[in-house]
Amino acid sequence: MSAPPSTFEEEGSHPLKRFWELGPAGWDRTLTSPFVLIPFFILAALVPLALQFVEDNSAWIGAQFWTLILANCAMFACLAVALNLVVGYAGLLNLGFIAFFGIGTYAYALVASDQIHQHYPLWAAVLVVIVITLAFALVVGVPALRLRGDYLAIVTLGFGLIMRNLIIELDRPPVLAGHQIGPDSLNLTGGTNGIHGVAPFNLPTRLPLLGEVPHYRMYYWIFVGFLALSIYAMLRWRHTRTGRAWVAIREDELAARAMGVNTFKYRLLAFSTSAVMAGIVGMIDAAFLFNAFPSPNFDVQTTVMVFIMMILGGLGSLPGAILGAIAFTVPPFLLQKFVLYKYLVISVLLIAVMVLRPEGLLGTVSIRPRRTFGGTLELLSTESAAEEGEPPPVSTADAAKIEAASGEIVTPEEKT
């Protein structure tokens, strides 16, 4: 278990002290260099084989258990990376994030089980999952992303609740105003029991050199592989025009718009890419577990779990997302006492990290002070709208003084 995190620190010939002195941004840079990531993923892929070796040669039992825990970690890391794209990179608060994971799960389950008697080949199933999650992302995103940030939060939250409602109720034909829609036999989602008997991906169970590969190990590798792929894509993306546009929007939207960045387009891109990534993770999960299950897929608490994984590591930080996923996936399996207090601990940590170190442990997004602005208590004034602007980076404590002195131009009159 200790293998993945320790590779972070022990990698490279730098003394730990020098590494420590680099600071969070430096850590993030070091940890995302190919010299760290490539060995890390190779090691991560070897872990289950090492566990199996230990089990075969000692009294210790638990290779499967630990591989499954690590598969959970890898899955949550994938989700945290996807959430990082929409929240950390693009600064959009998507509280219905986990619903896209659920949509992917159910989309795959529907075309790979007896639920509606469809058994698509893998490539077609992947296509279906992508198209369906993308369609949902656009249906929510296109209207919601035109709204102000806080409205996005509430609309996505509402979207998650709608999806949960639909998944649970669509195990029988809906009866609206006394009229039944569809035949009696209609059962789309399996209701609270979910869809069972979902076919796994059609993959070889024997591989050259490795021999028999158990199901759980195969899916651990798939999760790790998808994680590596996502991280690679994110790192590449960071330095493209798109990546810079996202950062520009997050840091100062007004300025980005002034520079001619089509903010809506880039936000929608981030929102839907992240949704599709979550959908694919959901699809892998459905194949991994042979079922689509409603309980964790649409709970806001699960979204919050992924949020804290991402935030603990740091907004915008990819190694941070992996670290967070490990930190919050492993303890509940080991400490049963912890479970009762899980959400207490998580919530206190969430608040503490945000208040004391908003950047997270490895954060790269500086949450810098911004110009204060008024609210919108409208009965009072017609000049209610205010825009968010960014002064040069200064410490929070000095912000007010500097701003007062700088005499910025305020644009309270701006309206559409």
Added chain:
Amino acid sequence: MGKPRFLVFAALAGVVLAACGGTAGTGNAANKPTKVQIACEGPFTGDQASIGAGALQACQLAVSDFNKAGGVSGTAVTLVVWDDQHNAQTAGTFQAQGISDPTVLGIVGPMNSGVVLGTIQGLQNASPPLPFVSESASNVKVTDQGFSVAHRVNARDDAQGPADAKFMVSQGAKKVFVMDAKSDYSTGLADQTQTALKTANIPYVRESATPGQKDFTTIVSKIKASGADWVYFADEGPEAAPLVTAMKQGNLLIGQNIQFLGTDGEEDPTIITNSQGAYVGAYATNITADPAGLTASAAQSFVTEFKAKYDITKAGPFYGSAYQATQVLLQAIKNSPVNNGKISRSDVISHLGSDTFNTIFGQVKFDSKGDVQGGGIYVYKAVGTSMVVQKQVS
């Protein structure tokens, strides 16, 4: 699906029998198992914690009682706790621990049908397969798929649903207002009851409550407008008190101008308290073994034992059946042969299938599918401040 109230009838004799049960076991002091583990799995935290917490306590109590009485040929049984949080993925991960460890001989649980259905294949595929005895998974598919690992001590939806419908019909129901609470347990049961009502040509209306719902004024207006003379609410319990309170405020008085039938979790005197008496006169069905064979004083001592350790008002609807399920599993283990200090799960499965077990609810035996034989469904009525057994309906 045994219930706290039922324990009043349960006997210490049952506990004692459980402890000394399975004397036919081949285990002896010279060949005792080196390590015996069982797992208790259920949603001990999370959205279903209200049904899981009490079940875990009962399971812990049953194991400690069993160990006090000598364990398996002198070896104390270790209880592993798997909190699946009503999540098939978490459940599967925990179960992997048992699947690869041959000293984990069985599972008490999983409690939610959805979790069982999501993980049963993995348990069956293990070598040897890892058996489970559920205390609350009522969906018909749990045992109907023909997996040898599947056992449950609670009644199936398709036993309780028709029995409930039959009871309402026998009481002269003309139109039934059927409600579920959007949970694993309640939707399946309400579906079964609805189908049985349809077969009996009794008109019905189907509506849903939301888990945690408190404001039932809209639904009460609907009940009134529907002209139903019976309200049937399949629920785990928490939504019943606000519903009957709202019914009373809307002048739907249970036992006077409307009848009410609840299920399992609603066979609970807490609802009488929490509805400030509005629940009095309501019926609730529950499955139990025949209480006649048990002596009341011994049952009291079991309840006393539970009360001394835990808060019985928070025990939830399944703590009785959890104790029973644990007893069943432990006796099957005890009856299994010990070879070189090891007990094989295959033997536990065959003993689960063939043996008769002494439990706090009397003797139980599983049929070929893993459903409990001879279980009865009983009707209770809220009288005064307690739930009083009326009769057996099936």
Added chain:
Amino acid sequence: MAYFLQQLVNGLEVGSLYALIALGYTLIYGILELLNFAHGDVFMVGAFLGAGVAALLVHNEVAAIPGGLVVGLMLLLAMAGAGGLGVGIERVAYRPLRNANRLAPLITAIGVSLFLESAVQVWVSPAPVLVPSNALVPQFNLGLGSVETPLTGALLFVIAIGLMVVLDVFIFRTRFGSAMRATAQDREAATFMGIDVDRVIMVTFFVASALAGLGGVLFGLRYANIDFFMGYLLGIKAFTAAVIGGIGNIRGAMVGGLLLGVFESLTAGFISTQFTDTFVFLALIAVLLIRPQGLFGQPLTDRA
């Protein structure tokens, strides 16, 4: 027709509850532009404080304390307690982030909400708790013909309307109200004008949270059962009501709350109880698409 009117009355009743909570959302959002996710949970804590007082005084029958007095004490303590909690939340979770990225206080708000829920679940009760309403308030129905509502339901409606008027007067007719308005308009400028912005924000949180606490007690008296999770969905719906009415607008919150309550009650009454929540949130999305500033809101700068 009687059925329609009855569902309308049911809707107005639950709508006043939404309105009461929506007022708090709108006040805080108006001053700070902060979506206080924890507000629904402050409401829940208020309900539990009220239930605690009632449990102490009703079960402890040393002397027969008149029901009215107990209700008064419940309201007083719950409002003070919830108000204090609100101020505490602001101090711990929001003030340090006042100048930070918008995302930060939103995330702490989710954290606070989760904390309050799990704290009550772990330390108070995971199961529903009884508020002995029969012993506290007279149980009879008010109504015309077959359309009726319990006294507590009518009370809820009257108190919600009354408080909206009081709040309106407070904000428009008092000195402190103008300080609040100034802070809402431009916090910096307000500081230059000698307004103690921290104090204004503190009072806003106190008032908003006390309203939620009051709503909690009334909820307990009306429905007699409360649990740790009830603030979550109710809070989201109240926020939805505030958004529909036009966030930051007090009358909007009131109208939005009542409208949402009636909408919910009518869809449940005439279409389906299975999909009520789906309809509610679809309505929210529809309103935001057609009129993003809400029914009563001023057109806002669209930041998209």
